[in-house]
Amino acid sequence: MSSHLPEPAVASGESPQRQFVFISDGRLQEAPTVRHLLNFLSPLRAETPCQKVLERFLAQPDLYALPVIDKESRPIGLVDRRSFIEFFSKQYSREIFGRRAIVELDSYDEYESANPLIVEDSCSVEDVAQMIIDAGMQHMVTGFIVVSGGNYLGVANGHDLLNIITQRKQAELHYLAHYDHLTGLPNRMLLADRLERACRDAERKNSLVAVLFIDIDRFKQINDSLGHSVGDAVLRKVVERLKLSARRADTVARLGGDEFVILMESLDDQADVDLVAQRVVEAMRAPIEVFGHSLVATVSVGSSLYPADDTEISPLLAKADAAMYEAKARGRNGFRRYAAGTAMYNPARIALENDLRKAIDGDELVLFFQPQVDLVTQEIRGVEALVRWRHPQRGLVSPIHFIPVAEESGLIVPLGNWVLCAALHQLRQWQMQERLPVRVSINISALQLRQGGFARYLAEQIEAYAIDPCLIELELTESVLMHNVEGVLQTLHEIKALGVSLAIDDFGTGFSSLSYLRRFPIDRLKIDQSFVRDIERTPTNESIARAIVALANSLSLDIVAEGIETPAEKSVLEHMRCSEGQGYLFAKPLPAEEIVNWLGVSRKELLLSY
Ligand SMILES: Nc1nc2c(ncn2[C@@H]2O[C@@H]3COP(=O)(O)O[C@H]4[C@@H](O)[C@H](n5cnc6c(=O)[nH]c(N)nc65)O[C@@H]4COP(=O)(O)O[C@H]3[C@H]2O)c(=O)[nH]1
Incomplete structure (x- = not known):
């Protein structure tokens, strides 16, 4: 490490904060590392003459800083464009120092180099963001050096870092807003979105969309008598069976509590709806084994059809809900289609x-x-x-x-x-x-x-x-x-x-x-x-x-x-x-x-x- 260039701050990828996950479209992904942000930039060597550095800055006006490496390709510093050019703008400086190596500069008061941030390529983007905030944000402008095993790989810039962090945060917020935490299923909001899109598609393609409204019979009793952790485990098992009963392209969503919906798109025939509804009812008949308990959690299912039963989203859901209530009223553990005479019954x-x-x-x-x-x-x-x-x-x-x-x-x-x-x-x-x-x-x-x-x-x-x-x-x-x-x-x-x-x-x-x-x-x-x-x-x-x-x-x-x-x-x-x-x-x-x-x-x- 040269004594002339500033001491770099080196960050490894071993930080304890690296458990972040990248969530997109409901899937969990590995947290991105700074490798995702890498740009190659040919570095300077400590012995590079000042005139050459100046020429590179003049030729590339968007470069804020240039990294400097030693003979072993280890970064030893960063030459900051602003202070370097300011220093060189004085005519006498160019003449006197033009041929000297950059490492010789810091004996002169006018020259101040930026303190570089050097990070291992395995470091997470969140960790780097924290380091930049701690250091006062200047690296957002100058960027930072990326190394692998201490050897120079390239640089990364603050704008790309901010972009990736913003995208991740938005994806996390999107996930929290659109997916149910317990089951990982789409929630009411995402369902409404998909239902609206499905109905628009159906109108164009002249096809049908079905909503199956599913409620677990006497779930409250399971929860009240055996506790919430058993209740939660039952819900997860029910979800597994709902997914197996639905077709591959269907959306299984959780509305909250023990209420679920299966959204079936691009249908030609009501018979497909009846088939899936029957499969759901059948699938729940076998006992569920959780925490040493063997429980039967039957379901009541109601369906409504777009465009036959309604062409608006909320009434369509309400009608499937009403049909589900009718199935409950008829003794539970069964399925009803919505019909013109179905009572719109959801008391609360x-x-x-x-x-x-x-x-x-x-x-x-x-x-x-x-x-x-x-x-x-x-x-x-x-x-x-x-x-x-x-x-x-x-x-x-x-x-x-x-x-x-x-x-x-x-x-x-x-x-x-x-x-x-x-x-x-x-x-x-x-x-x-x-x-x-x-x-x-x-x-x-x-x-x-x-x-x-x-x-x-x-x-x-x-x-x-x-x-x-x-x-x-x-x-x-x-x-x-x-x-x-x-x-x-x-x-x-x-x-x-x-x-x-x-x-x-x-x-x-x-x-x-x-x-x-x-x-x-x-x-x-x-x-x-x-x-x-x-x-x-x-x-x-x-x-x-x-x-x-x-x-x-x-x-x-x-x-x-x-x-x-x-x-x-x-x-x-x-x-x-x-x-x-x-x-x-x-x-x-x-x-x-x-x-x-x-x-x-x-x-x-x-x-x-x-
Ligand atoms: N269409 C319509 N929607 C309405 C109306 N009044 C309320 N809302 C909706 O209901 C949301 C919650 O309102 P809030 O309970 O008063 O909740 C308010 C407020 O009480 C709460 N809040 C304010 N300061 C703080 C704080 O320091 N901490 C926390 N945790 N909450 C805060 O954050 C919320 C800020 O309001 P928003 O983001 O706008 O969020 C509002 C808004 O979307 C209305 O007249 N018309």
């Missing part, structure tokens, strides 16, 4: 839907507001309106429980309209009291936006409540932008023309191309709270949040980080120049009157505490 769900309908018409819904604050000054910049349901029996119900029911039943449209009007009404109150002249963000669901005339409805409400439109922001999820692009684009332009701004909620979780950001008239990105959680000790979260902030800056978009719970999370985001934040650290969602108090009292405390 129907009760919730009915209650929600009444809640929208009555006065059980309330809006809470959560502050969005400037991370540097702690000034309030806006509030997000979040709906709550004060149920007479169940108490305060979280939107997590009733928004999905509202979406599936179409009740989200009247509910969303109620939220919009209530938020504008509140904004008007604050304006009149000269209390809170801040932006109010309102969540808008895809179905609402796709209703014809949404922009007109919005304009009418803005006029009715006499609100300055620049105080209104609509929050959309990435998925809203993915379907019917032209129609959505037009509506968004109409909304923007009113002077209302638009934000993308839960940004980064949508698994979508970023190119739409340029196409759609978006004003703000909200970094999803999953990237904010423990950001100070989770390198992937930090890299992604940093990438989102950089992306927002480069497209001149505003940015808010969601779900900030700790001073450490806030501090990391503040340092990466994320301008605004929202989260329990500042305030939980609060009723309208408490927000005003919060402004008066808590903000002073906030100012003192950070």
